Amino acid sequence: xxEAEILSAPMxxxxxxxxxxxxxxxxxxxxxxxxxxxxxxxxxxxxxxxPVEYDPVTSEELGELVTLGVEGTVTTWSWEPSPRPNQPxxxxxxxxxxxxxxxxxxxxxxxxxGSPDRVSTGMRVRIRWQDQREGAITDIACFEPA
Amino acid sequence: xxxLMLPPALxxxxxxxxxxxxxxxxxxxxxxxxxxxxxxxxxSHKILGERCGTCGKVILPPRGSCPIDxxxxxxxxxxxxxxxxxxxCVVNVKFSGSxxxxxxxxxxxxxxxxxxxxxxxxxxxxxxxxxMGMRVEAVWVDDDQLxxxxxxxxWWRPTGEPDAAYETYREHV
Numbered sequence: 356x357x358e359a360e361i362l363s364a365p366m367x368x369x370x371x372x373x374x375x376x377x378x379x380x381x382x383x384x385x386x387x388x389x390x391x392x393x394x395x396x397x398x399x400x401x402x403x404x405x406p407v408e409y410d411p412v413t414s415e416e417l418g419e420l421v422t423l424g425v426e427g428t429v430t431t432w433s434w435e436p437s438p439r440p441n442q443p444x445x446x447x448x449x450x451x452x453x454x455x456x457x458x459x460x461x462x463x464x465x466x467x468x469g470s471p472d473r474v475s476t477g478m479r480v481r482i483r484w485q486d487q488r489e490g491a492i493t494d495i496a497c498f499e500p501a
Numbered sequence: 502x503x504x505l506m507l508p509p510a511l512x513x514x515x516x517x518x519x520x521x522x523x524x525x526x527x528x529x530x531x532x533x534x535x536x537x538x539x540x541x542x543x544x545s546h547k548i549l550g551e552r553c554g555t556c557g558k559v560i561l562p563p564r565g566s567c568p569i570d571x572x573x574x575x576x577x578x579x580x581x582x583x584x585x586x587x588x589x590c591v592v593n594v595k596f597s598g599s600x601x602x603x604x605x606x607x608x609x610x611x612x613x614x615x616x617x618x619x620x621x622x623x624x625x626x627x628x629x630x631x632x633m634g635m636r637v638e639a640v641w642v643d644d645d646q647l648x649x650x651x652x653x654x655x656w657w658r659p660t661g662e663p664d665a666a667y668e669t670y671r672e673h674v
Contacts, residue, residue: 362649364529364533
């Protein structure tokens, strides 16, 4: 049988999941919707952003929220030359870990820098907000050079 | 437990309680030669299996080799569009994209002469009367709707014949 006679068809596997977020991520996402970035302070005094519900060292429940700046520092990054559908930007961008001002850990997001020559570890970036925000990580449209 | 202190700006707003996290995988399924033959058979209102030259079992739907012996299969065997329910489940949970009314029954149907079952729905009988060993026949779409897709068999319905004895299909359960 010739190759041309082999059948093929599109097959889409789709899971419409939703999940509850718990009290700390609820505060974080509600903050994004309202234009605030929140971290959480751990037992050893560090501030984690994005915040978590339990201390990664002691497993204690955490609750001290800290309001952070809307700018930060790139701690590491990787260039995305050909974005896929549903990624944050439809043109080449960097995936970056951004340590928000006042935090000790990195938040993963897209950085709209135009070209990889314009991205460097240690560069200063700021949040570009979505116009319509709904309480999701995508309320941050991306980061841009500050 | 530390009490959660929200910043003033968040104290009088509706909190976010959940997020949507859809996952979507876009594939192109390529059927291969054996399954293409099977699907073209379906389009012609036929159920085609392939017999293994080593164990003699009729593989359905055919994948071009015997899953037991690992040898290529090529002998085409046309099977009747009737057989027995070997196993089934009653679906009580609605899922996205399904237009089926609950509850409904999904089953593995073993066509007479075949050694593997086809997945299908059982209709034209109350869900709580479906049973293992029940004899069924395929209900096809109209001829002008036939296509190379198992959806060409709309569902299976009882024939009214006596149930098959468990011993006759136990190796398929």
